[in-house]
Amino acid sequence: MADLFTGPHTITADIVKEHGLSESEYEVILDRLEREPNLTELGIFSVMWSEHCSYKSSRRHLGKFLTTSDRVIQGPGENAGVIDIDDGDAIIFKMESHNHPSYIEPYQGAATGVGGIMRDVFTMGARPIALMNALRFGAPDHPKTKSLVSGVVAGIGGYGNCVGVPTVGGETNFHPGYNGNILVNAMCVGLARTDNVFYSAARGVGNPIFYVGSKTGRDGIHGATMASAEFDDDSEEKRPTVQVGDPFTEKLLIEACLELMATDAIIAIQDMGAAGLTSSSIEMADKGGVGIELDLDDVPQREEGMTAYEMMLSESQERMLMVIQPGKEQLAFDVFEKWGLDVAEIGRTTDTGRLVLNHGKEVVCDIPIAPLADDAPNYDRPHTPTEKRDILQAHDVAAPQDQNEALLKVMTDPDMTSKRWIWEQYDRHVMADTVDSSQSGGDAAIIRIHGSDGPTNKAVAITTDCTPRYCYADPVEGGRQVVAETWRNLTCVGADPIAITDCLNFGNPERPDIMGQFVGCIDGMNEACRAFDYPVVSGNVSLYNETNGVAIPPTPAVGGVGLISDLAHVKTLKGMRPGETLMLIGA
Amino acid sequence: MIARVYVGLKPGVLDPQGRTIAHSLNDLGFDEVQDAKQGKVIELTLSGDDREAAEARVKEMCETLLANTVIESYRIELDD
Amino acid sequence: MIARVYVGLKPGVLDPQGRTIAHSLNDLGFDEVQDAKQGKVIELTLSGDDREAAEARVKEMCETLLANTVIESYRIELDD
Amino acid sequence: MTTAVIVFPASNCDRDAAMALKAATGKAPRMIWHKDTSIPDDVRFVVVPGGFSYGDYLRSGAIAANSPIMRDLKRKADGGLAVAGICNGFQILTEAGMLPGALMRNMNQKFVCRVSRLRLANAETRFTRLYDAKNEIDIPVAHHDGNYFADDETLKRIEDNGQVVFRYSDNPNGSRNDIAGVVNKAGNVLGMMPHPERAIDSLHGGTDGKLFFQSILGSL
Numbered sequence A: 001m002a003d004l005f006t007g008p009h010t011i012t013a014d015i016v017k018e019h020g021l022s023e024s025e026y027e028v029i030l031d032r033l034e035r036e037p038n039l040t041e042l043g044i045f046s047v048m049w050s051e052h053c054s055y056k057s058s059r060r061h062l063g064k065f066l067t068t069s070d071r072v073i074q075g076p077g078e079n080a081g082v083i084d085i086d087d088g089d090a091i092i093f094k095m096e097s098h099n100h101p102s103y104i105e106p107y108q109g110a111a112t113g114v115g116g117i118m119r120d121v122f123t124m125g126a127r128p129i130a131l132m133n134a135l136r137f138g139a140p141d142h143p144k145t146k147s148l149v150s151g152v153v154a155g156i157g158g159y160g161n162c163v164g165v166p167t168v169g170g171e172t173n174f175h176p177g178y179n180g181n182i183l184v185n186a187m188c189v190g191l192a193r194t195d196n197v198f199y200s201a202a203r204g205v206g207n208p209i210f211y212v213g214s215k216t217g218r219d220g221i222h223g224a225t226m227a228s229a230e231f232d233d234d235s236e237e238k239r240p241t242v243q244v245g246d247p248f249t250e251k252l253l254i255e256a257c258l259e260l261m262a263t264d265a266i267i268a269i270q271d272m273g274a275a276g277l278t279s280s281s282i283e284m285a286d287k288g289g290v291g292i293e294l295d296l297d298d299v300p301q302r303e304e305g306m307t308a309y310e311m312m313l314s315e316s317q318e319r320m321l322m323v324i325q326p327g328k329e330q331l332a333f334d335v336f337e338k339w340g341l342d343v344a345e346i347g348r349t350t351d352t353g354r355l356v357l358n359h360g361k362e363v364v365c366d367i368p369i370a371p372l373a374d375d376a377p378n379y380d381r382p383h384t385p386t387e388k389r390d391i392l393q394a395h396d397v398a399a400p401q402d403q404n405e406a407l408l409k410v411m412t413d414p415d416m417t418s419k420r421w422i423w424e425q426y427d428r429h430v431m432a433d434t435v436d437s438s439q440s441g442g443d444a445a446i447i448r449i450h451g452s453d454g455p456t457n458k459a460v461a462i463t464t465d466c467t468p469r470y471c472y473a474d475p476v477e478g479g480r481q482v483v484a485e486t487w488r489n490l491t492c493v494g495a496d497p498i499a500i501t502d503c504l505n506f507g508n509p510e511r512p513d514i515m516g517q518f519v520g521c522i523d524g525m526n527e528a529c530r531a532f533d534y535p536v537v538s539g540n541v542s543l544y545n546e547t548n549g550v551a552i553p554p555t556p557a558v559g560g561v562g563l564i565s566d567l568a569h570v571k572t573l574k575g576m577r578p579g580e581t582l583m584l585i586g587a
Numbered sequence B, C: 001m002i003a004r005v006y007v008g009l010k011p012g013v014l015d016p017q018g019r020t021i022a023h024s025l026n027d028l029g030f031d032e033v034q035d036a037k038q039g040k041v042i043e044l045t046l047s048g049d050d051r052e053a054a055e056a057r058v059k060e061m062c063e064t065l066l067a068n069t070v071i072e073s074y075r076i077e078l079d080d
Numbered sequence D: 001m002t003t004a005v006i007v008f009p010a011s012n013c014d015r016d017a018a019m020a021l022k023a024a025t026g027k028a029p030r031m032i033w034h035k036d037t038s039i040p041d042d043v044r045f046v047v048v049p050g051g052f053s054y055g056d057y058l059r060s061g062a063i064a065a066n067s068p069i070m071r072d073l074k075r076k077a078d079g080g081l082a083v084a085g086i087c088n089g090f091q092i093l094t095e096a097g098m099l100p101g102a103l104m105r106n107m108n109q110k111f112v113c114r115v116s117r118l119r120l121a122n123a124e125t126r127f128t129r130l131y132d133a134k135n136e137i138d139i140p141v142a143h144h145d146g147n148y149f150a151d152d153e154t155l156k157r158i159e160d161n162g163q164v165v166f167r168y169s170d171n172p173n174g175s176r177n178d179i180a181g182v183v184n185k186a187g188n189v190l191g192m193m194p195h196p197e198r199a200i201d202s203l204h205g206g207t208d209g210k211l212f213f214q215s216i217l218g219s220l
């Protein structure tokens, strides 16, 4: 078996296909390598060029977004976006989807989604201060809905509560269009100092590379690939593709990383998300324009006999990769050991521009890094605009016969009913800075900024929004509306909206009508962003959300963040009293 | 009739609880502990006395509720 | 050597988890379920091969950490 | 006055507790790492904070209860040192045998985070002496394992001794006798599931937790 992973052998068309690579993509690999890849190398190309990592269907459209303003410190392109909120404080935030894993195993899928988005944020030097979640389930009476809702909610709470970051808001909708494909989008907001933000670009030659966190196991390795028996000696038990989260280790990672970040020991840092060791090492090398050499024997491993292929593609959770300042190795070891984390020096930066992997005294991978990023597929998928429909005029709709019944119908709609059952399972107050959260039913959550000397008089407002039915009816208008809604929600609580993150959930991009929805929504969102000077600083795309050829409603979830400079000017729904005047403002 | 269902994580699935228990036993001076795994036992009291039928039913209970077969495996034992 | 520690609630201690399981099984149509109790199994991999010594040590682990004897009782099984 | 907060891995409410102590005493508390072996002699009051020490793995509070620092905490508490365990801290103190009973999984199996209305079952303890026994107070709860259990005999004993300090008006977790907080026999060690440290700033909604800290600190 070993030579399948290392030695000379033929990569068959089937193997290429199982790795989700097209023939033409494989041609590019052959051309860049000037030889056949071995299986490990093929695996690395396949994950780097997957939709998930390369954004091959969406990249050219995401490029249109407004991404700068005088408050943006870092826009899209890093683990999360960074904005300036004055006084040397920065807010770092991002939203991400974990749809498919949450459908397969709701508790763990949702939990690891929360864990992943938190890592994106603390990787950049921020202490996570708030979590939000945007959830979309199928019809309430669909047989799977009940257990999906309870599993997802328990998973989000189970992870966030344990790590000790408040989950302060979100949204939950029900629609038959999500019966076979729920959406679990999680957002994390963190607080850092503007002069202590960390990036992923590796620098220097010969600098040590550290691995920290949980050991690597065979978690989530390529469903398709692993199913084929030829890679798998002991396949009596089909390996689960679902990862189990370990929020306790995540909490230790946060504390340990922030402690080390307070020194000058870290040159670059990157969490291991999807395609863990592969994407983290390649992103660090590519951004820094250096090469990387890893000794896989030194990678902390949870199971015996792991191959290079398995280690590079493992999606084990709660792991980080960092380039350490030479001479600071001991300091790093001390901090991580204090927090009881597995830590190992597993390689070094080089000046070759190549990714070299050593395993068992052999070189098992030696490929140039630039093509992995530069030559990643970038498709201009055909897209047909969604047909305009006639506007539904109020006078075309019959007035309700019975006002009480109409009101009851609205109030008992699953989208309108109280979500208390959900948010009571989330710790909304830990960290003692929650000014307003789900509980009050307000438009945005409000979190006080906690400086190094204690609480300040400043706060951030956070909201997530999306109305998929508008996007379905008219993607451009729906896209505008999503962004505008977050803007209104932030404004309503007294905040100045600053920037957004997004999570673009759509169906199969290879279908022109779906691609049309995608492009339409982006165009609409972008128009609104430009109109408000309200840039996109981070985000995530989730495509192929379909079951049996039926796509989910187009769901570009947006998370907005605004600044409240003086807590005295906060406005919430709390404290209303009988006899007060209600006013309706606007169109 | 009593049925006992043992539910444990499938091999290869991360067991954070087990790992933490092993560490903590080591910290307490139990150096001989090399590894720990945590599982569940569910003891069911059942009416009826047809063992074979009971076994089939309990299997069905495991598949629908008692075990999360995506990550867990189970084993059934019957007593009288 | 493998030691298996079974930890369960003492009689008389209400078992909310067990109760919920029994209810849910009834709801799912498993009417034969009269009662359910949930316990833990902790499987320890131990170095050394002196069974008697191991048993004494595992007992100590239970008393110190693995069981809360205010509400739980335990039982130890040793394999080779 | 010098106070202290014990910090275990994943004691998430250590900062919250420290803020409350600082607000009450004007002085930041000492943060004591779980691996330390002694509590400094100048410390007059110790908070074992809420959170998820060791991820709540095995049983909530069980692993923390065996930490090195706990031996000295027990010794000093036996000598009269004032100690309050909040939420996970309460679980740790029961696991350590410093308080009677145990905290089990909430009756409905779910984590619960809400403001809970409490009745003062005993307004004469050192921790509650500034409260008016007639009043009810609003303090947030946030826990998964807050279902207080003690066997009949223990329950009778602590009830007879006046060791039950707080009761829920709207029992959120199935606790026997609606118990939300208890003290030891000597009255210097208290455990409670609700979080008084989350009710000291009107920004968060309520300030009913203030008198808790003022009561105990004023009695030292």
Ligand SMILES: Nc1ncnc2c1ncn2[C@@H]1O[C@H](COP(=O)(O)OP(=O)(O)O)[C@@H](O)[C@H]1O
Binding pocket: A052, A053, A062, A065, A075, A076, A077, A078, A079, A080, A081, A120, A273, A274, A502, A503, A504, A536, A537, A538, A539, A540, A541
């Ligand atoms: N819909 C989007 N809008 C704006 N930026 C996006 C969007 N999707 C992805 N990005 C940006 O592309 C980069 C790569 O995203 P992703 O692969 O999700 O990050 P990670 O490396 O954490 O997995 C990130 O900087 C992200 O902010």
